[in-house]
Amino acid sequence: MARSPRGRIRQLATTSDDPLTQAIAPPPDESEVARAERLRQEAEAKRISDDIDEELKRERAVWKKNKSLFKLLLLGQSESGKSTTLKNFQLAFAPNAWQQERASWRSVIQLNLVRSVNIILDVLAEEMAAAPSRTTSPGPGSIVTSRPTSPNFHTIPASPSADLDPDADADADTAPPLEFSHQHALLKMRLTPLRQAAGNAGSVEGSTSEHGERGRMDSATEVLAGCAGDVRELWANGVVRTMLARRKMHLEESSGFFLDDVERIATRTYEPTDDDVVRARFRTLGVQEYSLTFENTDVTERGIAKEWMIYDVGGARTSRAAWLPYFEDAHAILFLAPISCFDEVLTEDRRVNRLEDSFILWKAIVSSKLLTKCIIILFLNKYDLLARKLKSGVKVKKYLSSFGDRENSAAVLAKYLHQKFRDQHKDLSPEPRSFYGYVTSVVDTKATASTLLSVRDGLLQQYLAKADLV
Ligand SMILES: Nc1nc2c(ncn2[C@@H]2O[C@H](COP(=O)(O)OP(=O)(O)OP(=O)(O)O)[C@@H](O)[C@H]2O)c(=O)[nH]1
């Protein structure tokens, strides 16, 4: 290599009795000018040599780091909670880095809010447009309409339970007509700028650029702040809430829901809280590499614990081919299966049940020969949403016949699914390996922090045990 001889010359030059040193030593009768030039050249040579040494040191460090860096892959379908889990990793293990990033979520959260408003405005426009032909007995200054018979759920990406519910339409024709007033028309008109704001900023999606185009998003902040009062009024409106309830649109259960916090969020000076950031929805495109440096001092000194590479992937079916190159190097996979989704369908393919899709993915991963050496961890996620859903009366059996007549409770379903995932892991793994499954609600950062602590320690233990065997 070109570098080492130069480094060597420098080293040898300091040894005065070496023949080479003597041969290149300055002549005893050197002039002032010649001496100055020689010193300049030597200084330059030393600078180059130091640069080379520095580069060598860096290369060595990178090589050492890459060899020992622990690589964790977050996998699972879209909206399973991968990016939210990554946020929890940051919050629990790199709180300083998290603090620095927190403010950059402001626009994403505000656009999440704008999106919810626009979903409501879409439905409102549809219902109000249908009103004249359905008018039965208009009161003074009001428009009366009945609910269209075919609900349009396609506007909500996190499909509500009504998605597959054959009874969803049952009370459609019996409900009294919705009474829209002039106020609704005014609200609809005054909130039109939000449509523009959302359009300008594009969809809220993750990419290599920093959360979209900042300038345009700032203008969304302006527009939203200007509309705050009307947004509040829209969400508080009784007729609007009835309209959504009749369509079984549970906006408050969908991702990126912030309508209950308009007062706080729709302002120019809004600063996101930890909770806001964790609940924000920002779809991942491609594969995002995140280097997690553990800031806590309790981490083991054995090198691999200090810094992890975490790969957060886009979970939609169309994005999954991009996962493949990351399998080879992965030490561990954290697989997220959202268990509240037993009655929902994939946004990208509405023929596929979301729970079914999770099982298909899980089976492919645990049976993969490429991942034989990988430690696999399962999060049965969105337990909070599952509990809420079952409390509202949704019956598991209707969507998952194998569940049979077991008690229709979140705890029982979680246990049932846990066992199913465990069995498949056992039956399909090419070689025997340990199974780690956790029931989680990753929006609960406190509970998730202790889960992640146990995950981290378990992973390191396994990893080191394997390393010792090699
Ligand atoms: N209530 C509740 N919401 C959750 C939970 N996990 C994730 N979410 C929310 O669900 C939304 C989607 O979560 P993400 O972490 O963005 O999902 P993802 O798996 O990264 O999705 P893609 O990037 O599309 O692959 C976010 O708004 C989260 O706040 C959970 O356990 N409970």
Ligand SMILES: [Mg+2]
């Ligand atoms: Mg994501």
